[in-house]
Amino acid sequence: MDTPWIYRMRIFLLISPCLMFFVACGESGKKEGPAGADSTPSAAAPSGDISLEQKADYTDLYAAQGTCKLTSAQLAEALGVEAGRAEEKSNYNGLCAYSAMHDDGLTVRYQIGNEMWPQDIVRDNIRSAMEDELYDIRVSETGDTYISRHPAQGFLLLLNPNYGNPVKISYNYLNPDGPRPTEAQKEAIRQNTYKIANYLIAHYQK
Secondary structure, three states, X not given: OOOHHHHHHHHHHHHHHHHHHHHHHHHHOOOOOOOOOOOOOOXXXXXXXXXXXXXXXXXXXXXXXXXXXXXXXXXXXXXXXOHHHEEEEEEEOOEEEEXXXXXXXXXXXXXXXXXXXXXXXXXXXXXXXXXXXXXXXXEOOXXXXXXXXXXXXXXXXXXXXXXXXXXXXXXXXXXXXXXXXXXHHHHHHHHHHHHHHHHHHHHXXX
């Protein structure tokens, strides 16, 4: 007659092959991947790439020179007004001021000139504007330049990541004795600055 110890040993020897079979089946059912890899793919981190495919050489546009970027006739063309309604008023080392009378009788002073920024500051400004929801930053009609509007002062900057010295376009109203511009007129002037910006970029394409 078997003792309890021998009986337990016989049971163990009988079930051991079954246990080993189930363990082997479980291991074979696992999908193997690279060591340390997570089975859930992680989202790609933002690259921070601000480069744009350049359509032209804009060296002259971003060169800080003593001449105006546009003539009075060219500014009138950009704004869509008669040539005689735009006039160059001053030129201070390439920072040029113009007055333009629009069809609604509102006279606006536009200023166009370069800011003295190195290329790395231009790139930093593009990234900062993209991260700040208060800024309106968009790509030009040519697709190779950023146009950024300052949220408080309203001026535009032509920011090309391939160049320093961005072009600044600002404006104010020259109607001290007349009625204040309406909100619709103010918005029309803001849109006119985009017309000037896109005209400048297209004009200096080489």
